[in-house]
Amino acid sequence: MATPEDFTRIGNYAHMHSPNPSINRSLATRTVPLSVLCLGYSRTGTLTMHHALTTLGYPSPYHFSSILANPLDSDQWMAALNAKYNGLGPLPTKKFFDALLGHVGAVTDAPCNLFAAELVAMYPDAKVVLVEREIESWERSWAAFAESAYDPVLPLLARLDPEWLGRIVSVGRATTQVSAGFAGTKAQAKVRSRGAYRRHYAEVREMVPEGRLLEFRLGEGWGPLCAFLGREVPDVPFPHENEKERNKQFFVELGRKGMRNILRNAMVVLMIVGVPVGACYWAYRG
Template identity: 45%
Template sequence: MCSALEILGIPCWHSIYFFSDRFGDIEMWQEGLDRKFFDAPGPKYGREEFDQLLHDFGAVSSDTPAISFADDLIEAYPEAKVVLVEREIESWYKSWMNAVIKNTYESPFVTFVYTVDRWFTRPLGRVHKSSFKGWLGIDSAEDARRVSREKYREHYALVRRLTPAERLLEFKLTDGWGPLCKFLGKPVPDVPFPHVNEKKWLDEKVQLGLRRGMKRMAWKVLVWGLVPLAVAVLVYQGL
């Protein structure tokens, strides 16, 4: 869906941007989650805060952590249109468990890097885990197996309840360009509607994050090791 919106000329926010120059936004997203779900001081996020996070985008993907603020975003942008992408629940559940939950809670390597790399992987992982815990009440793979289908239905019911009918498009990816372009007032592109292998794409995103985290950690360890060594050498030479 994000790819389709980009083809239509609508820049779409997605957490993949955390791997670029938007990494600094993680701190603000985390603050919003802490205020909304974990009793941190401060008012819940509204238009002012979302404008700061999303000012150069024309759309927001249903990706964490943004999906945790679906109700707040619908309220903050009363002029915005909402495209609700429905999937067959068992197909979604399989993808969710095999791609998202497995990488978040059941991968030993991801867990190791998340534990030791406090500069990149930890804040990146924490903002996603906080979303799952606050929004869905999920704190483990077992929690996900127990409540995911129910939470899926609750989320769709929430979006339908909060969005006025004239602002809402019920959409399936198999519907293609026609209804989406009509709803958004865009001409139909002369390219096929995009399709992405979700598990492969997410696995590649996770591996990218882990590689960057390990590189940053290695650099910091190198610097922290070399500086004391250099000081020790200088002191020794001075003696």
């Protein structure tokens, strides 16, 4: 069982230890305006931006960790990813995003950033924030993340816990592969990631009209961000999330919870199969 210290270390990823509400968002509609699209790559301060957007009062900012609060979101994200990147099924529409992200006032991180073109076009009133990191620094951080994301053990465990771990691993692996230049292996990711990173930033800059885009560095603090978004500067320091530590602990907790689920599933199977078999055996003996 996770301790309070574990919750502190994994921050927003602590959603994985919350009760699963099992909300089918395909039946939902938009309830709040989608006002901010933070479209930078993972490992560029997306957790920090999630914290900042929350502090500024945007409802339910969406980050990859948000999926942990409702793993059923994974099914819709996988359908969208397969449609856009594998040509499988209909492409996501505005109605699709209004359902999946209808409760959300801002987005950051994957999978949302992988649908930058769609979100920019479908929500023309949303302002775009692009946080970029010096590429060598980003590449070192991304390589450390890929060590865990491409761990061959995770897909094996996911098959034994398809309802929870299977969903999380599937969408996590898919977003990582796309972000790494459609890399199916860790070795491919090392070769392709830098090019994918640069293409993404060039495409966002090209697609966003002048005046709608803020190029933002986390070290600049609240000033330029609040001025661009039209929000008052909060009376708290600009947040700083240690994403390396958060992600490291996330993968540890992900494996732990997956193993607990697998053991629980095994016990259920033993109860379902073992009790009738045992009863038949003793009835036969009698």
